[in-house]
Amino acid sequence: MPTLAELMQRGRAVPGARPWPRVQVDAELWQTAGQLLAEGHWTLLGLWADSGAVHMALLAEPQAGPGILSLDCANGKFPSIGRLHPPTVRLERTIQDLYGLEAEGASDSRPWLDHGSWGVRHPLGEWTPSPVAPMPAYNFLEAEGEGLHRIAVGPVHASVIEPGHFRFTVNGEAVVRLEERLGYAHKGIDGLMREAGLEQAVKLAGRTSGDSTVAYALAFSRAAETALQIEVPARAVWLRALMAEMERLANHFGDIGAICNDASFVVMHAQCGTLRERVLRAAEACFGHRLMRDRILPGGVAADLGADGIAALRGLLQEARRHFPTLIKLYDNTASLQDRTVGTGRLTPELARQFGCGGYVGRASGRDFDARRAFPYAPYDQLQFDVRVATEGDVNARVWIRIWEVEQSLALVEQILDRLPAGPVRVGLNQGSGNATEGMAIVEGFRGDILVWLRLDADGKVARCHMRDPSWFQWPVLEAAIEGNIVADFPLCNKSFNCSYSGQDL
């Protein structure tokens, strides 16, 4: 078996790919890679298309960093990896929808994001837009058997959440099969990115998934800075991490409460909602926006932290440290709550590994991966934090991973405040290097690793930007985790995953 480095040596290196190598391969090497993925040697980080080509990011050993394979699609086709390795199936369906490139031999060629309502087909394809023929009704997978019935939910849900459709097949109260249909939040961000200037593009990136606006803006900015080889001032780098940890705190507080709420345990919801609100108010005091939107951009950050902000953050730390331990005890000691979370929605370690699940979803199922540690980017390489892992893979384990992450983030915020360097927070960009450039970045958002791959043209405008949300590898395993659970536990289970709709629909 070749190592990833060996396999990559057989391809033709693409000059200027930063910071990780990208090589041009033929169809045979492409398939060999798929085979090795399927055998479990490597992890898939992403699969996306460009004009007339497909790219696949792979990870063998985190220490060695990712490698990217590219294949030119002769006649608009490429050999399907999804037929060997299920995590790629939805990505290939998306490539087909947006680019019209066909995954040959694919086991599932149903459309994914395209619901037949755009007025064009293959909107980003080279030879199209194709004429639009009415799209046949979507074929949900069959589930047959005595006493089975189906429940259709969404896209408009019963609470204040994002749009998506769930098709449950149920036997009595037990879920026999869940099939997701997504794409309702597809806004065409890939298309809007084309030819956008960096300022516009980073704003779009920050609107890919509202709860991860900091993480996306950070990932995009780092990819752009890598492409343009720009050094960001130290203070900006530290402020970015501060924002990222505040975003993680806000989301974990909100979700821990919301999970308990779905088990009808309202006290936790109220208490955690209070902590979340305190984080958002501190964010407003620090950076002038509750979600810290549009505060990170290529070259640095758009707002500096003043004395008021620091005081607000110190107050927040105090408050959280006073109240959160009591809440943890409450969670741990309430039998009625534990009854709902322990053993519910179990994701097996095998599946988490196969799908390369990021964030608390992976870490609650034994996958010891965190982009802040795997590809240490500044300032995390200078900060102390633990990444903890559990193996039970149930709702309870995902709650606990989040609880531990809250503790780590509080510690990180404190370290950052203690050591925040002085100096400028932004550098100007040398607009357009006169050459096409490319860059990639992977950052740890609150729900897992976000990948951004960026190609800039000679004027410094975006030629192609691919953003891969962690949810791509979390949504599919939710279908498996819910099997055998009762319908009433779905909200609880779903919330413990909290996959992004907008981030995967893009």
Added chain:
Amino acid sequence: MHRILFDNLAKGTLTEPPPAPDESALAELAAALERNARRKLGRSLSIRQVDAGSCNGCELEINALGNPFYDLERFGLRFVASPRHADVLLVTGPVTRNMQIALERTYRATPDPKWVVAAGDCALDGGMFAGSYACLGGVSAAIPVDLHIRGCPPSPTQLLKGLLALLQVDKAR
């Protein structure tokens, strides 16, 4: 558990304080909202939220309306699960083409009299997503809108102000 409940009793509520001369915007807003809601609709106003392709930022702030600081339900304003129970549709997002039918059906399922509030810059005109092949570009491109609340996302206070404005609009419906 007991400790938390006890602490809360001892500490008092978090809900923003009753009107004081300054910095009482929220409380004032709350009182005005309540007055108007009662006058127009009796004791409650039921809101059905529809995400028509938002980035989810708007939803986060709409959800924040329920936290102990804003405590929306004290005014008789509440989120309901079905459009058939709703007086107001609160719609977010640039209305993706993939959500258009679902939005229109939800609108039709909401009994008259009803109001439509478009929340967020996207819901006004598509925001950053205007011009995409995948978006209609604003809620009014799909259904009639009574009120827009700007912001990306609008803060909970802005949302409350918007709802208040809605109740003050004298509409013969």
